[in-house]
Amino acid sequence: MIDFLEVAKEEAISAMNKGEIPVGAVIVKNGVIIGKAHNLKETLKDSTAHAEILAIKEASNFLGDWRLNGAEMYVTLEPCPMCASAIVQSRISKLYIGTFNKDMGACGSVINITNNKWLNSSLEVKWLYDEGCSEILTTFFKNRRIDII
Amino acid sequence: MIDFLEVAKEEAISAMNKGEIPVGAVIVKNGVIIGKAHNLKETLKDSTAHAEILAIKEASNFLGDWRLNGAEMYVTLEPCPMCASAIVQSRISKLYIGTFNKDMGACGSVINITNNKWLNSSLEVKWLYDEGCSEILTTFFKNRRIDII
Numbered sequence: 138m139i140d141f142l143e144v145a146k147e148e149a150i151s152a153m154n155k156g157e158i159p160v161g162a163v164i165v166k167n168g169v170i171i172g173k174a175h176n177l178k179e180t181l182k183d184s185t186a187h188a189e190i191l192a193i194k195e196a197s198n199f200l201g202d203w204r205l206n207g208a209e210m211y212v213t214l215e216p217c218p219m220c221a222s223a224i225v226q227s228r229i230s231k232l233y234i235g236t237f238n239k240d241m242g243a244c245g246s247v248i249n250i251t252n253n254k255w256l257n258s259s260l261e262v263k264w265l266y267d268e269g270c271s272e273i274l275t276t277f278f279k280n281r282r283i284d285i286i
Numbered sequence: 287m288i289d290f291l292e293v294a295k296e297e298a299i300s301a302m303n304k305g306e307i308p309v310g311a312v313i314v315k316n317g318v319i320i321g322k323a324h325n326l327k328e329t330l331k332d333s334t335a336h337a338e339i340l341a342i343k344e345a346s347n348f349l350g351d352w353r354l355n356g357a358e359m360y361v362t363l364e365p366c367p368m369c370a371s372a373i374v375q376s377r378i379s380k381l382y383i384g385t386f387n388k389d390m391g392a393c394g395s396v397i398n399i400t401n402n403k404w405l406n407s408s409l410e411v412k413w414l415y416d417e418g419c420s421e422i423l424t425t426f427f428k429n430r431r432i433d434i435i
Contacts, residue, residue, distance in 0.1 A: 197333065218370070219367075227333040248397070256390065
């Protein structure tokens with residue numbers, strides 16, 4: 138069976154190789170990848186071009202429907218509020234998260250958009266606590282600091 | 287001087303004429319419209335194709351930069367969490383809101399993404415309490431109920 142988190146990490150590394158904050162996302166339905174993407178904010182000069190948004194667009198295009206019911210997303214980093222809300226609104230059924238985001242995490246770390254009684258959201262979220270996902274980010278920011286110096 | 291909320295309302299009406307939930311958004315910088323859009327979720331089969339997201343893309347494309355510092359957005363309906371976070375992350379400087387969104391409003395009505403100490407956001411928000419913006423939505427949902435019957 139394909140390790141979909143590994144595919145998401147490959148996407149994150151593709152982002153890193155372009156100088157983008159390394160985040161990758163993969164959307165799977167019935168065992169098939171229907172969308173995968175990495176952060177392209179700087180490349181596309183578009184603040185909304187996060188991995189999750191681009192993967193949702195790809196999966197919606199693949200299915201010819203904005204409703205992604207029954208699909209699961211694997212993402213290397215806990216989504217920000219924009220992406221967490223996009224995931225809920227796309228009707229993705231389950232979200233696997235590689236590692237937490239202490240600054241912008243919107244699945245419980247900073248705020249909670251995915252499970253929120255006021256927003257009437259109750260997405261199934263599975264934390265994977267994957268060291269590789271953390272290391273990709275640590276490596277990126279360490280190298281970027283060296284660049285700045 | 288152009289009434290930018292009126293332009294946003296014209297966008298909302300364009301959405302209604304396509305059977306879309308009628309929301310319109312306009313982005314202005316130095317008195318010039320650099321992005322305007324309406325909700326196209328059903329048309330584009332893309333759950334992220336809200337008016338605000340599409341307007342941000344257009345403005346970013348216009349400026350050749352994802353940073354929209356100094357720009358102001360006029361939107362007919364209080365943004366959802368996805369759009370509120372997108373607006374903050376695009377660095378838009380001020381947000382004018384036509385009317386509140388009791389189900390999904392993320393500028394204070396249901397949750398607050400635009401001014402949130404945990405997210406370190408402090409966007410300037412101006413509520414316009416515009417009856418026309420409410421009426422566009424009321425008309426849309428009333429007609430849709432008749433369609434369903």
